[in-house]
Amino acid sequence: MDRVKFNDALEMSRLVYGMWRLGDDADTSVDHIRNKISACLDQGITTMDQADIYGGYEAEEILGTALTPELRNQIEIVTKCDIVAPAGRYAGAKVKHYDTSRAHILSSVDHSLRLMKIDHIDLLLIHRPDPLMDHHETGSALDEVVASGKVRAVGVSNFRPWDWELLQSGMKTQLVTNQIEISLLHHTPFTNGDIAFHQKNGQPPMAWSPLGGGALFDTKLSGLHGALQNIATEHDVEIAAVAIAWLLAHPARILPVLGTNNLDRIARIGDAAKIQIDRETWFDLYTHALGHEVA
Template sequence: MKKIKLGTSSLEVPVVAVGCMRINSLDKKQAETFVQTALEEGANFFDHADIYGGGACEEIFADAIQMNGDIREKVILQSKVGIRKGSFDFSKEHILEAVNGSLKRLKTDYLDVLLLHRPDALVEPEEVAEAFDQLERSGKVRHFGVSNQKPMQIELLKKHVKQPLVANQLQLSITNATMISNGINVNMENDAAIDRDGSILDYCRLHDITVQPWSPFQYGFFEGVFLGSDKFPELNRVIDAVAAKYGVSNTTIAIAWLLRHPAKMQPITGTMNLDRIKDCCKASDITLTREDWYEIYRAAGNILP
């Protein structure tokens, strides 16, 4: 598995991360097998959130990997905080409480990475800074980042937060590529030219913030998977042809499409299927040509001006 530096940090991470949002759909033996399979593929970066399964996903993962000191040093753990029932909460009190809860469930003394999950309209950057400082001093969190945030929201945090923000987890896939298409359709009078996120992709590249695409196989907002969907016949025809060319699966090509972008992204998988997680990891060894990348982009209905 190829590795990249996470943001401006010295932390080396695999280019494919394992999302654990659905691990509570597995029984104990299946969870153990899934985690072991990921590790065998070199995918030792596991993405969590305190709300996944109401906290159960972190507990199931810790049990599945049989967490102890030796194992802890071989894995990279990321979790997210800030979502509460009916609200978002970046208060110092909630951040600290949520991190303590994740640490307890994960059976570890520290997180390698902590992300703020969804933008809190009532955020007070001073409180976030105090929480981050306390977590860093105590050794409970080593690196910090955000999720689903646009440039000015990150700049607002940076006014007070002194730690580098090393990652931004954003929804991005072949069919959900507005952050790419608005950069291509500059000064055009079409929907693809609409800037919905403040040029977040360019911003992250300029500031060396690693983009972590979530839902890399989804279209819409959890409406379904585009691979094999009759809603995207041309896209699937092209992906299947490209997959045949490289001798891999369509799953591998969907991840390879993200990895081909020079932003050096780290896609977050969501599958609990053993074959698919293996196929996701194979994308590390595939480098699509420029022609392949653009053909897939256009087949999804994305336009070139």
């Protein structure tokens, strides 16, 4: 499995296991969680993606119950903060909102460390752009958690280039990644400047929902589904692997985040790294996704 270096303190596996559905599984036992992590490690997938809000603010704790010091030393943990929803520890919130204040960021980091029973977070992301963000306060808080050793590196999620630049202007620490929605069914980041911005600045983006929330498996998308299936059959893999290989082929060094609770599917995540998508094949899939040939 290829690895991506973000800075001197952080290196992650090219494929990332997303844990947003961890609490939705009928089996959240320690052994089952460990089996999921082991299935990832067997393929060289060492990076686990969390967020404080996942599972109604419970997914981090579910992961924490399964971590041993030995297991923790084999993985990188990504988590996120700033979404406050009326659930879990924020059940009293009047309305779902974002909070990028210093107090909230510091509190969120401490909650995440305690719930996952770890002494540092490898990568902390601001989950959503906050219209009320004071970039000096937020930036200073992110600098602070890095300086304290509680966080190794920081980044953002769902930010546009101007949101990124605003926050970065209030920081000493360099933001290292932006986790955005990218897939064959959500391909606008390839043309709206999002990926170009990060590629230009050498910041590998992370891709959430790289399978379009499962919509890529819909046979009603006859042209795209058929094109994916033909390649999958040729390589003896599932179409999911082809769709992820399509993202891996891009020079921006995209890191797809894949989440499933099915152990068999987890064990096949790494198949995407075995497929080489050439330029014409990439554009063939892109053409089907667009619904028309490129201009």
